[in-house]
Amino acid sequence: MSTAVRTSPPGDPRELVDVRDPFHGEQLPRWAPFAALGAAVAVAAALHWLVGLGPVLSLVTGWLLFVVGLTGLSRSVEGGRRAIDRLAATLITSAFAIALVPLLTLLWKVLSSGLPVLSGQFLTFSMRNVVGEGGGIYHAIIGTLLVTGVAALMSIPIGLFTAVYLVEYGHGNNLARVITLLVDVMTGIPSIVAGLFAYALFVLFFGEGVRLGFGGSVALSVLMIPLVVRASEEMFKLVPNELREASYALGISRWRTIVKVVMPTALAGIVTGITLAIARVIGETAPLLIICGATDSVNFNVASGRMMTLPVFIYNSFKQPGVPPEFGYARAWGAALVLTIIIMALNLIARLVSYYFSPKTGR
Amino acid sequence: MASSAAERVARPPGRTGDRVFKGIATSAGVLILLVLAGVALFLTYEGFPAFTAAPGEIPGAGGITGYIWPLVFGTLLSSFLALVVAAPLAIGVALFISHYCPRRLVGPLGYLIDLLAAIPSVVYGLWGIFYLAPHLVPSYTWLAGHLGFLPFFSGPASVTGRTILTASLVLSVMVLPIVTALCREIFLQTPRLHEEAALALGATRWEMIRMTVFPYARSGMVSAVMLGLGRALGETMAVAMTLSATGVITVDLISSTNPSTIAANIALKFPDSTGIQVNALVASGLVLFAITFAVNFAARAIVGRRREFSGAN
Numbered sequence: 001m002s003t004a005v006r007t008s009p010p011g012d013p014r015e016l017v018d019v020r021d022p023f024h025g026e027q028l029p030r031w032a033p034f035a036a037l038g039a040a041v042a043v044a045a046a047l048h049w050l051v052g053l054g055p056v057l058s059l060v061t062g063w064l065l066f067v068v069g070l071t072g073l074s075r076s077v078e079g080g081r082r083a084i085d086r087l088a089a090t091l092i093t094s095a096f097a098i099a100l101v102p103l104l105t106l107l108w109k110v111l112s113s114g115l116p117v118l119s120g121q122f123l124t125f126s127m128r129n130v131v132g133e134g135g136g137i138y139h140a141i142i143g144t145l146l147v148t149g150v151a152a153l154m155s156i157p158i159g160l161f162t163a164v165y166l167v168e169y170g171h172g173n174n175l176a177r178v179i180t181l182l183v184d185v186m187t188g189i190p191s192i193v194a195g196l197f198a199y200a201l202f203v204l205f206f207g208e209g210v211r212l213g214f215g216g217s218v219a220l221s222v223l224m225i226p227l228v229v230r231a232s233e234e235m236f237k238l239v240p241n242e243l244r245e246a247s248y249a250l251g252i253s254r255w256r257t258i259v260k261v262v263m264p265t266a267l268a269g270i271v272t273g274i275t276l277a278i279a280r281v282i283g284e285t286a287p288l289l290i291i292c293g294a295t296d297s298v299n300f301n302v303a304s305g306r307m308m309t310l311p312v313f314i315y316n317s318f319k320q321p322g323v324p325p326e327f328g329y330a331r332a333w334g335a336a337l338v339l340t341i342i343i344m345a346l347n348l349i350a351r352l353v354s355y356y357f358s359p360k361t362g363r
Numbered sequence: 364m365a366s367s368a369a370e371r372v373a374r375p376p377g378r379t380g381d382r383v384f385k386g387i388a389t390s391a392g393v394l395i396l397l398v399l400a401g402v403a404l405f406l407t408y409e410g411f412p413a414f415t416a417a418p419g420e421i422p423g424a425g426g427i428t429g430y431i432w433p434l435v436f437g438t439l440l441s442s443f444l445a446l447v448v449a450a451p452l453a454i455g456v457a458l459f460i461s462h463y464c465p466r467r468l469v470g471p472l473g474y475l476i477d478l479l480a481a482i483p484s485v486v487y488g489l490w491g492i493f494y495l496a497p498h499l500v501p502s503y504t505w506l507a508g509h510l511g512f513l514p515f516f517s518g519p520a521s522v523t524g525r526t527i528l529t530a531s532l533v534l535s536v537m538v539l540p541i542v543t544a545l546c547r548e549i550f551l552q553t554p555r556l557h558e559e560a561a562l563a564l565g566a567t568r569w570e571m572i573r574m575t576v577f578p579y580a581r582s583g584m585v586s587a588v589m590l591g592l593g594r595a596l597g598e599t600m601a602v603a604m605t606l607s608a609t610g611v612i613t614v615d616l617i618s619s620t621n622p623s624t625i626a627a628n629i630a631l632k633f634p635d636s637t638g639i640q641v642n643a644l645v646a647s648g649l650v651l652f653a654i655t656f657a658v659n660f661a662a663r664a665i666v667g668r669r670r671e672f673s674g675a676n
Contacts, residue, residue, distance in 0.1 A: 054501055054505075056501070056502060057505075081567055081570070082567060084567075084569060085567035085568055085569040085570070087569075088568075088569035088572075089463060089568070089569070091455060092455045092456075092458050092459045092463055093459060093463065094455075095451070095452045095454075095455025095456050095458075095459065096455065096456050096459040096460075096464075096472075098452060099452060099453075099456045099476065099479075099539060099543075100475075102479070102490075102495075102536040103475070103478060103479050105490070105494060106482065106486070106487070106490045106494070109489075109490055109493070109494050110486060110489075110490075113493075157391070158391050158394055158395070159391075160391075161387055161388045161390075161391030161392075162388070162391045162392045162394075162395055164388045164391075165385075165388035165389055165391060165392040166392065168388070169385055169388055169389065170392070175389075175392065175393075176392070178396065179392045179395060179396065181663065182395065182396060182399050183395060184659070184663045185399075185656060185659045185660055185663065186395070186398075186399055187659075188590065188593040188594070188597075188655055188656075188658070188659035189402065189597070189652070189655065189656075190596065190597020190598070190599070190626055190651055190652070190655055191597065191599060192597065192599045192626045192629050192630060192648065192651070193402065193406070193597065193648050193651060193652045193655075194402070196406060196409075196629070196644075196645050196648040197401065197402045197405055197406060199409075199645075200405035200406055200408065200409035200645060201401070201405050203409065204405075208637070208638075208641070209637070222398060222402065225395060225398070226395075229395070253378070253380060253381050254381050254384070254385075255380050255381050255383075255384035255385070256380070258384070279481060280481075282483075283481075283482075283483025283484070283485070283486075284483070284484075285483065285484060285485040285599070285600045285630075286484075286599035286600055286626065286629075286630050289630055289633070289634065290629070290630075290633050290634075293634070294634075311483055311485045311600075314485045314486070314489065315485050315488070315600060315604070318488070318489060318492075318604060329493075332489060333489065336485070336486045336489055339483060339485075339486065340482060340483070340486060343481050343482070343483065344478075344481065347477075347478075347481050351474070
């Protein structure tokens with residue numbers, strides 16, 4: 001135990017291992033995992049290019065060699081407990097690396113297939129009377145903005161006032177508890193069920209086969225309201241009670257306290273939450289496919305007629321690409337890139353708002 | 364309660380405004396209850412004709428049960444497979460972010476995983492069919508050749524790669540960020556003193572995680588996985604685009620005949636359906652709603668029970 005490095009005679013085999021710290025047992029040098037990783041990569045590369053094994057199989061073999069090799073080495077030098085520790089660290093790091101693979105390939109695929117399609121024409125033309133090459137997503141962008149905008153106009157007040165009720169008036173009474181529970185459950189409603197709900201609702205007024213943009217807004221609201229409630233509820237709860245009490249002490253009525261004191265304090269967080277909620281629903285496809293339908297023309301009227309949206313455009317260009325299919329597929333990727341950029345931008349705005357405008361004491 | 368009594372005595376200004384404002388807030392809350400009740404009600408109303416219709420009118424054989432059951436099977440199978448892949452990965456990724464990576468990277472890496480959650484499902488569908496499926500074909504051929512004795516890989520392997528296994532893998536990628544985000548939050552809440560006590564007793568990092576983080580986070584992990592399950596059950600477009608569905612019941616994961624899922628079936632059939640077919644689709648949507656409602660409810664109940672006992676909240 002108490003072997004200090006300095007007392008060990010030169011040439012002692014212990015010199016090979018790193019025993020700088022007298023309180024630890026024998027340890028592998030810090031570079032050991034990296035050396036093992038390098039060896040494993042070399043083996044995998046050799047298997048792939050020299051032996052001719054498939055890329056997946058050689059990667060898996062190399063990875064297995066790395067895991068078994070490092071654990072075995074550690075077990076022989078450091079003992080079983082540290083070997084298991086290293087094994088766990090390796091598996092957990094591998095899990096993270098595996099999780100990055102789909103993200104990177106997806107972003108690469110969207111960028112490489114979508115960028116060549118983007119052009120002024122693609123963004124400003126509709127698909128009316130377009131066969132084969134050409135056309136654009138103007139009608140889909142308009143549709144997405146209108147449907148999501150109307151959905152936001154409905155969801156934000158309802159969501160905000162519900163959050164106000166839960167935090168300022170409910171105080172854990174029965175109604176508030178039921179609402180909290182059901183809002184939680186509502187976040188899990190499948191988007192397609194929301195679409196069916198909107199369809200079943202509007203069928204009553206307009207008859208079978210109804211398609212209209214406003215129905216899409218209703219469906220998106222069902223998905224968006226719980227997100228807004230959750231986000232603003234959390235933010236209202238963060239507002240310190242001292243602020244409310246100070247306002248009451250000045251004789252300010254309750255509703256003016258909420259509007260003038262609580263809401264401004266929580267504003268940055270609420271804006272962040274709402275932006276993220278919009279980013280969530282703007283990419284929803286299934287409900288819009290059901291209730292908004294698809295069209296090739298621009299439709300500015302949410303109250304009647306089919307209305308194209310970006311996600312449905314992507315799905316339709318993939319489903320009915322036309323002849324030859326290349327142009328349809330290309331438009332699908334272009335629209336996918338535009339939609340992804342919109343969502344990333346919304347996410348970025350949300351982060352920036354919460355970073356720059358949130359009160360510093362809240363964190 | 365006390366404050367309203369005080370108001371009655373003091374008669375502060377703005378009573379009418381207060382009453383109106385409280386009325387608006389309460390009705391917004393009640394409106395949410397009505398919407399949720401409306402979802403159940405309208406789906407039942409629109410789906411009801413399918414339950415009473417003669418078996419011959421429902422597409423396929425065997426009436427409404429024969430129509431919905433294979434879809435329920437496919438939904439459960441694909442979600443189960445997705446979770447088998449995603450749950451261990453997600454817990455690993457969450458642990459990596461909360462306990463393994465350098466502290467400076469916790470924020471950025473979390474954001475990176477959140478990016479996965481932000482990508483719309485229709486884009487995942489494109490990725491699944493144009494990138495993932497073709498790349499999986501060699502693996503499927505290999506599996507059918509070498510592990511063909513297992514019923515899951517009996518093949519014949521699909522040549523397009525559009526199998527239920529591919530759809531489940533796409534689903535698992537979509538579920539991963541949700542489960543990861545929830546698990547990460549719970550792992551980061553582990554009391555610092557517990558962790559340091561374990562380390563001070565000489566535990567390795569993994570032993571520390573097993574002794575302090577996992578016991579603390581167990582119920583949270585279970586409910587995170589169940590919320591992920593709820594998401595996988597209802598996911599529509601990625602499955603609708605990736606899967607080449609024939610509506611059979613089979614456990615063969617890599618062949619070109621696959622069971623469909625409820626959500627994907629609705630998305631694929633709805634645009635061209637009329638009459639009783641629409642009612643049948645809405646009825647299947649009602650079943651999906653009931654399943655996801657139950658799963659989400661159970662997940663929330665588990666979290667709620669933990670909150671009562673732990674005292675951490």
